[in-house]
Amino acid sequence: MSAPTTVTAAVLVIGDEILSGRTKDRNIGYIAEYLGKIGVDLKEARVVPDVEEEIVAALNALRARYDYVVTTGGIGPTHDDITADAVGRAFGVPVIEDPRALAIMLERYAEADLTPARRRMARMPEGSALVDNPISRAPGFRIGNVFVLAGVPSVMQAMLDGAAREMRTGAIMQVEPIEAGAAPEGLYGDALGRIAEANPAVSIGSYPSFKDGRFMNQIVVRGKDAAAVKAAKAAVEAMLEAIRGDGKPL
Template sequence: MVQEKVTACLLIIGNEILSGRTKDKNLAFLGEELNHLGIRLMEARVIPDVEDVIVATVNDVRQRFDYVFTTGGIGPTHDDITADCVAKAFGLPLIVNQEARAILEAHYEKGQLNAARLRMARTPEGAQLIENPVSQAPGFQVGNVFVMAGIPVIMQAMFQSLRHRLAGGEPLLSLTVSVDLGEGVLAAGLGAVQERFPDVELGSYPFNRNGTFGVRLVLRSTDAQRLKAAAQAVDELILELGSRGDWDPAGQSPPEPRPTEPSSGVLGAD
């Protein structure tokens, strides 16, 4: 029986990301971790600290994906408005969550929990907290939306705290091969392979490695046997074109499929 695909979306919230001052490191982590759980990260958006944009985007994606994850905008300053926006998106009042307040009171020395820090205890009414073992200020969940910090070490710790709440499907497997042929040489044959295996994703990513141009081909599927058959077809194509594929892990023939890694398809990753 074919298992239904479980999908997710990431909203990266913050003007500092859009300006380029801060480099996002959360997308690759989340994509890989979700895949291990059998959840496909289908979309990621970077949006500004603008209330109307955040509210509209949350309401859009929470209806189209099984899970939505947000990063950024839950700190103590005036421009940390993610909690306000998620509450508005769900039509819920924003409150000082007493459980979150107790966590902060236990963390800070007496008299140090000022009004700014207390902002980090605000959640939509009825939200479920997400534990933060790094700096204590929790994230929260409302419905299928998980709100986390933007700082990577904190975001990653929060994700580990919530991962048991997620129900996934079949993990996406991948095989990767590098070859010193141009895309134009491979294009027709790859198109024919894709037609034979429409259930296998086949991506082509050019690279320049020490002055040598080539292509990295990444095959993805939840079906290990179909993936291996498609990989064999790609290997035969490469041999017909007078080259040899460098499969990862290295070898002259397709290895066994393994859980996919987002980094394997990054353009110019070498």
């Protein structure tokens, strides 16, 4: 059997407001889940401030390493929206006012209302393709393997639909959550480690949450080979049955 195809991605969140705590990021989690479902594996995420050299350095590191990079934030009409310039610099291409983007914006704004600030939203690196914005029109853009999307979650989400259609996709990760409930990680940890070792085609995670003074645990088996995922899941379930039987460590 040939190895399942893997397509990788990273997210680059751009914005002082995330690093100051003013805005709680919701884009990483959304993009992670969305890409996972279509067969693109998110491998890394970074949050950087609205500082051109920081954006350039992070973007160049990520785009060299992963099949795709999705950026969020910094493409609005105000002075702190510097993503287009940073992306242009990262790619070493000039940033121009894109006539297609301008035409789209003229569908929404009368020419008199197309302030210099709004015209900023038509700026993008030369050679970019547009990413449709069905919410507020001003488009995102794609250059090379980088998709540049808005930061506002609802706008980002609408743009991601279009961006994702452009992506190659790989085998989809099969995910099997298994509720361990109040069974303590400390009691099943050793046995779970042995199951993980015996099932190298899957990854197994154990995830505690803490509520009402106690931990509740969920074990998740993930992998691209459905049979391997199924076998590992059965092993985990049998192990949990045994631990529930006598409450002794396994």
